[in-house]
Amino acid sequence: MDCRKKWRLPEKSLWFFTQILGLTENGRDGDSVYLRTWDDYEHHSLKLTAHSTSGIRRTALRAASQEALERRVKAIEAAGLGVGWADGDAGIGPTYRFTDPDGHDFELYWESEWYDPPEHLRPSLKNQAQAYPGRGVSVRRLDHVNFLAAATEPNGDFVRDVLGGRVTEQIRLDSGKISAQWLHFATKSYDLVYTEDWTGRNGRLHHIAFAPDTREDILRAADICLDNGVFIETGPHKHAIQQTFFLYVYEPGGNRIELCNPVARLILAPDWRPITWTEAERAKGQAWGLKTIDSFHTHGTPSAD
Template identity: 80%
Template structure:
């Protein structure tokens, strides 16, 4: 099934952190995002190539994790149709004020309990004079600060039941599965989903703790692979814990680097910009348990924490 294109793209996420000042420093000074307003315990941050008000809402909280993921519909009519489909599925929460830069948003949950919102009305960002770009087809001047990530690329959720949860995203929201992992017992352990011609916008991987509603990571795209190599040195100089990489994934062929931000959430830097799904009848690529056991594209073994660390933390400690 091809994407229905009723969902235009992944828009922004709200990330929770028990270390708000340190997390803010990480996302602004180290990653290079720009502040664009505050509200209560939250700070709105944007990547330089985002046309909307913000890419990330960072909120102080007693623990880590993701509170909400926002999707923009492709039209008012598409929004109305998706809301109707969500309500038929019995997972709707209701309408709310979308906040800065947004019109009304409709809140809902996926079957695993992750909270999401979908909207249509959006105020396009207009840079103040000090952030005005030289080229009018760019929303904001390149910040030349830290890593200077270009845009929010994808979200990887953890889910107790990947197949059922991604079935909802496909059937109700209109996503298409581009790649997946099927274990020897037939269980789907991971599935990569797209709403667009990008190779993926959302990922669901199995939560081995059996918990619900947790986050594996959020990912920001860079212009080039070299930006990720440079980022590794920037992280090293700033005492940021590097979990794994730089390296190349076998699945989706994404060049990657994973770190933990000060609040404990995993953040990926990725460079998937050359991977596009242009075939309207794209066939889902399925990886076996044995193929995944080989590790990443160039032989790097997947480290244990990649399967065990998620936010918020569960269990003792």
């Protein structure tokens, strides 16, 4: 949600991310606030910025090295989707900006400032980035981003062929069309997701996901959201795809937020074969029978209205 306009800071959204999710503020820049999950090694996990609408402005991905960054920039430019170099946000060095085929904005970077907590946030164990906040859900990390797209397959191809990701699971409809793809860059089973936008719009956000430590944390999160008037869209339940335990809520700005726990599911096989789900299998609903609600395919940000 990194947007540059002169609007008032969304205080209700800031309350949600700091008091409900438990993120920690780590600086301000004009109409923006930098927020971090407690075990993120970098300066911030999310940049919340005032704007006239909701949605995600840009998704930043860190390359594995300076050389890897330069290789990816060449591949992006060859694909014709490059925008150019820019100064990074606080804690981040030069970034290369580009779009995916659906029009979502991205940037790649390598240089990053490792977080040095102030004394009151310094953890007892030095292999932990920050002391556990004990506030709200207290999510450990930003887990993944799910984008809505008018057509999913071209975006999955772009992430695979240009950015170096791999498809781990996908949905293929009876027509042969791929309606959703889950992709990863390391051992975690997915980092980016593309889901078909039933409204036919381009460049919208489906959800941003944050991970607490346990499934019990997600059950507690449902009670926290209920007690604080946060709208619960669906869950808690377990996805069949990726087997993620989930809760979906709307933050006050209208963005869908997932609280997820993928248990310990990792992709360790270097020759992993993508799992393909059929339309009939998806019609059965989630792992324990909960049906997928219609808003899951239509609600996105910015609004389609």
